[in-house]
Amino acid sequence: MSQAKTPNKTVWFVTGSQALYGPETLEQVAEQSRQVVRQLADGLQAPVELVWKPVVLTADQIRRTLLDATSDDDCVGVVVWMHTFSPAKMWIAGFEVLHKPLLHLHTQANQSLPWSTIDMDFMNLNQAAHGDRELAHLAARANVARTIVVGHPTSPAVAAKVTDWARAALGWHTMRTLRLARFGDNMRFVAVTDGDKTGAQLALGMSVEQYGVNSLVDAVAEVADADAEALTAEYEELYDVAPELRRGGDRHESLVYGAKIEIALRHLLTAGGFGAFTSNFEDLGGLRQLPGLAVQRLMADGYGFGGEGDWKTSALLATMKAMTTPGGGTSFMEDYTYHFGPGPERVLGAHMLEVCPSIADGTPRIEIHPLGIGGREDPVRMVFTGRPGPGRVVCLVDLGDRFRFVANEITVVAPDESLPNLPVARAVWEPAPDLATSAEAWMLAAGSHHTVLTTDVPLAAVEHLARMAASELVVIDGGTTIRRHRADLEAGAAYHRLAAGLTGGR
Template sequence: MTIYFLTGSQHLYGSETLAQVAENSQRIVAALNGAADIPAEIIWQPVLTDSDLVYRTIRAAEADEQCAGVITWMHTFSPAKMWIWGLSILRKPLCHLHTQFHRDIPYGTIDMDYMNLHQTAHGGREFGHMCAKLGVRRRVIVGHWASAQVQGALSGWVRVALGIASERRMKVARFGDNMRHVAVTDGDKVSAQMTFGYQVDGFGVGDLVERVDAVADDRVNGLLEEYQATYDLADNVLPDGDRRDHLAYSARLELGLTDFLEEGGYTAFTDTFEDLHGLRQLPGLAVQRLMGRGYGFGGEGDWKTAALVRTMKVMGEGLPGGNSFMEDYTYHFEPGAEAVLGAHMLEICPSIAVGKPRIECHPLGIGGKADPCRLVFDGKAGPALNASVVDMGASFRLVVNTVSGRQPAAELPKLPVARILWEPQPDMATGVTGWIYAGGAHHTCFSQNIGADQLVDYATFTGIECVLIDEHTKLSELRARLG
């Protein structure tokens, strides 16, 4: 994927100045492309000097399927009326880079030629005024383009643009419906496609069963060898263990799921323990490993969370830490050490694990199927967040809570699921109370590598409301805002 770099100027300054503008903007683009943490190629576009050129360049960006977004920079003053036509058709994410070619004022030599060339200070304000007047959704980044701070902010914005681009092509497969009588996992799929771009398709579990049953034994055996080389294995799933056949079926499930999703072009999916007809197990290990490969997932038919997990995985690709389907499961209310234990029945992504996961097979007292296999591990401690997209009826809302992950105070020998402990910010009572007032779901995407600023950008560019609960949150102000 690519990002277009648009430089604004005008013919008033003459050909010599415009040539310098072009050279300077090309040097900035080359430097940004040389920055290791910007995850897309930035494509320089010829300097924009009139309305027709602005329109044709933005139209080309919109038509280019490989273009995820647009960066604009006003090197000189660029009269904003010439941007109206082009900005009116822009739908892809826009980053207004309010920078300057030279970092410092050359006090001893500065003259009017320098001033006429380096006019970001007021050229960017002219452009910003027009964006505000048109209601253009945008991210504004201020500072020198060579600074680590600005490049880091640009990298974060690019990741958001890539996530949104992937969402516009995303397909979510639902095996069965959502868990019966549950409100928050349901919602308006048509409105979701209109808002986010992804489509949600429903399938009978029998469609999946056909793929699972068709998997050849040699593929199953090959995957069992991969499990052996990748994870620690509990005794009962070793070659001579009494649950080895359960592990073999888990491998078959993973291969069948993979075949189904790849054939249909699906990058996210859901299932539910209430609709497993024809499957021997609730998929656990298979789901965990598919998430580890970048797929989105939501339990109990939760397609909104499945899509969000996939989008956030795209945003965080290549960064330390991971993103996983998550559920606030149980609380620790010890004074001074309050925390949430996050987990699910089976399906937590190993990308958030600390240490080497272990494959175990245990009974599952729900769903009425054979004992499923799953990866068991603790999540990494450190800064993280939980994010939830909810359907509020007339619109969608993104609820985000920053958290501090920490290691459990003791071993959990009788809890055979992947899990992580965290403290909500700004504190347990405020974080949890705010989440409930905002209508956040019990399912989330738990992220160790996506920042709250990026999710605010995501909400901006998708046109949905964002409720952020972080270290600065005051409950009275949040309640007043929510009404």
């Protein structure tokens, strides 16, 4: 399944020096800086363009460049490198106006030292070893949020680290600029899907707005039968469609109605500039079906979604979709039920209908089955099983005084047996370090039952995202113990509450 194409976003590469070295040396600085950009870009596996910027020599040039980066809507982050020695007090005003993620690349143009020919001219030109340390001191003293990557730009390890950071920067840009439409409210009496939407916009940027579900109902009514029929023909080309739903089948009209929901949703989301949305089976208005197939298709194209009005998971999914490589698997998910044995303990994850086919192992099958809740006609949906592989489930929760990300490392596996009577998309996984520890740790961390499951976005990128959002991240992995986990939660709570008090945060 396709991912939505990320608009042409850029990362600026800014090199620091000073006028002290003279024009000949500065020309060499500029050329070697371009060389580093080319080498780094060759290994970058993120859908961003690395853009070289002229070498900055003065405090005013630095401030202007970083201010321009902040105001450029296409710039998602800035990489800085001190090729020679750039006195760090020149960077204070620039850091004050920079409001984009910052990566400090500690590198140099040459990979190896020319031992037999090295002289003072070479030493004067290649001073990053202490020039970067000067900048790092200032950044630490000024409490500038940043990521540091050390190594030569041709190193695969350096490229991987910069890629993880760039993917997170794309995600943070998506979250900061996201508009999310809620069709109806959240499920009644549910705590975790509720939350402070104004606080979320202040802290994380996303705008969450409510629309009456009948605005969707009206849009569905306006879809022409011919347009819906054309979309069902596309379904038949792309998926394994159950015979009764195919053209001429006795339930084909249900597939046509499902196509109308998709067309209507796409129209509303596009017209409103929305990158994510929610629905709620308790608030369907005049809809004849709970949206299932339409939601799955939209998620496959990069839209965020949360069931039962869960706007936080919807926003997180849109964010992590932006961080997902083309062809990678990232989906809305829910811990549904457990297998406690015999054999390895496992989680069976699913939802009523809405699991993204980007995680499917093979071609999804479009089927129609009754749904015991919602009180509407039988909905159409894709049915498939998630493909095996390492991954993680991530959630975003509102703790009242702050937002917290929770991530659990998992391995998606094949089910112990086929699931012939389970007519929904699903995934089975083994959580680290084991089911009992992971579940207890997740609940102690106030994790939600809705998550984003990804087999593509690495944990390092999630860690970068949480730091960019100045938010707490709780990681549950192979090294987690409940004793250490409790201590970490207590320390994290104390830190974030103290930090919020010092900065006047939420």
